[in-house]
Amino acid sequence: MNKEWYRKLFKNKLKLISERNKEDASLRLLNIFDNLKDKNVLSFASMKTEINLWPLNQKLATNGNLFLPKVFKDEIKIYKVTNISNLKKSSIGILEPNITSNNETLLNEIDIVLVPGLAFDKKNNRLGYGKGFYDRFLNKFKGKKIGICFKEQVSESIPVESHDQKVDQLLFF
Numbered sequence: 001m002n003k004e005w006y007r008k009l010f011k012n013k014l015k016l017i018s019e020r021n022k023e024d025a026s027l028r029l030l031n032i033f034d035n036l037k038d039k040n041v042l043s044f045a046s047m048k049t050e051i052n053l054w055p056l057n058q059k060l061a062t063n064g065n066l067f068l069p070k071v072f073k074d075e076i077k078i079y080k081v082t083n084i085s086n087l088k089k090s091s092i093g094i095l096e097p098n099i100t101s102n103n104e105t106l107l108n109e110i111d112i113v114l115v116p117g118l119a120f121d122k123k124n125n126r127l128g129y130g131k132g133f134y135d136r137f138l139n140k141f142k143g144k145k146i147g148i149c150f151k152e153q154v155s156e157s158i159p160v161e162s163h164d165q166k167v168d169q170l171l172f173f
Contacts, residue, residue, distance in 0.1 A: 002159060003130070006119060006158055007118055007127065007129070010118040010153055011049070014049040023052070025173035026051055026054075026055060026056075029148065030055050032171065033060070036112065037063050037065070040067060040110050041112050041113075042067045043057050045095035047093075047094065067081065069096070070096040074132070075136070075137075076134070076136070078106075078110060081097050111143050111144065112143060113143065113145050117134075120147045120167070121155050122155075123157070124147065124168065125157075126147055126164065126165065126167055135165045145166075145167040145168045145169070146168065146170070147167035147172075148171055148172075150172060150173060151172045
C-alpha cells in the first residue's frame, strides 16, 4: 500500500476523533510546557483535525520562545511570534506569521521542533501531507524533533522513502 492510501486512511481516522478527546489531548499537551519554557520552540499552527496547539502556543509566545513556520515556495522559514493573534491565513488556509510584524529567525536558534503529521509509526517515521516541506526542513535541522499526534495516528508501520525524515520522539495523546 502506498503513501496516498495511508494518507486517505489517516485523514478518515482523524475525522472520527471526538471533540472531547481532542480537548483532552490539547490539555494534556499543555502539560509539556514546563519542559519547553527554557527552549526556543518551533511549533505549528494546528489545523482543525490536529491536536489544538493554541493553548501551548500562547504560553510559549507569552514566555518569548514561540517560533512558527511560514512556507515560501518549497521552503520553510522561521519567525518569532510574540502574539498569536497577529497570524494570517496562507493561500492554503494555514495560519502563518505575519512577516511585517515578526522577525525571521535562523535555524540554529531553534532548540526543538514540534512536528505535525498525518501518521507516525513505532520507529518514529512520519507520514506528512505530501508536499515535502517538513522533510526538506527537518533534513537541515540538527536539534530535537518531536512528533505530535493523537494515538489514532500511530501505526505499526508506514511507507518510508529515502527522503523521509524521522522524529526523535513521538508524543501521542
